[in-house]
Amino acid sequence: MEHGSQQGSDLATPAEFAAWLKRQLEQRGYDLRPRGGGQTRFIADSGIGAGTVSRMLRGQGNTETRVLQALAEALELPLAEVLVAAGVLSHAELTNVRNPSRTDPLTPEQAADELGITDPQSRALFVSMTETLRKQRAENGEGNNIAEN
Template structure:
């Protein structure tokens, strides 16, 4: 079975979602022809209301996240794939969520703040120790841990 979502970085349109959903249902054996019974059968199988299934298939927009979760479960697809197909997330937004940009490393002073080290002497010791360890790491080559 093909598991594809609409291409591109933009959000999928309701019509694109309807096309995607029709393809998913047909691949799973639901007959979506008039009087084919597939739409009603899928509604019953998935627990999603028949009216909601009908609206999604007509391209009248995706529905609430709870329903999209039910859809993902019924199709046995990751929720993320359904959210992209429904236009809730773009493919690039999903990528950013899965692989967030790494912020600049904390300075020793910022790390002390984050750790709640407020005593001036403890702060100086922490900052000094951190800078010494950082220098040893640089001397041993990036990515290598200092050996004792």
Template sequence: MEHKNAQGNDHATPADFAAWLRQQLERRGYDLRPRGGGQTRFAQDSGIGAGTVSRMLRGQGAMETRVLQMLAEALELPLAEVLVAAGVLSRNELQAVQHKGPRPDPLTPEQAADELGITDPQSRTLFVSMTETLRQQRAERGEGRTAEN
């Protein structure tokens, strides 16, 4: 299940991820009952630390990309599916990235700053200025359009 976050995007919660992971492990034969040994066995099979597996199953702790990659490999799932389950990406964000076509026009430096999340006024000014300088130098050398995607 996904929930709206502060930005209005749908992201899975840590509890959702814990339930999803539990289901994935049980589906693969790991006995997650107390003293079932499934957590320990999965930790050994996946190379993920036992404490990390325990925290993930309890819905605690921040997810590291490296751990999510290892989890995807151990579960033989696409990393994208694990990132959505972990709440790193929403399904909408994943689809937007997967189905993003080429831009009809190059980005302006201001648009690039927006997409990169550069919000500090001084940093934006520096970024825009540097981009314009590079664009002008390239135009002077006859290298054509500079912000092609």
């Protein structure tokens, strides 16, 4: 997937996310043609609201972390892959989060600082995503590289 080139960013754009999502759904047998019924079937299968799915497929607006989590589960994909596809994280940011050069735990806010996430909405989304991942790892009994607040 190509990434947006706005001011040197390699984050996916909403239009790129929409194209990615369409490919994912079509690969799973959802017919997205007009009157194909695929979008309606995916809405029923995923439990994601009709308006939200429609907006994602049209490339409109930011998507909340909880919706991206539900999307990852519905597509049976790692949340990290969906976050990169949605433009929440770039490939480089994901690599930095997965392979930090630090050995001491980071708070989500420190991680956002180190990743250069300054936009308040993106920062809030990142912190929320980090908390979602932390809870998911705790439920799975896995270790945690990010300090508790």
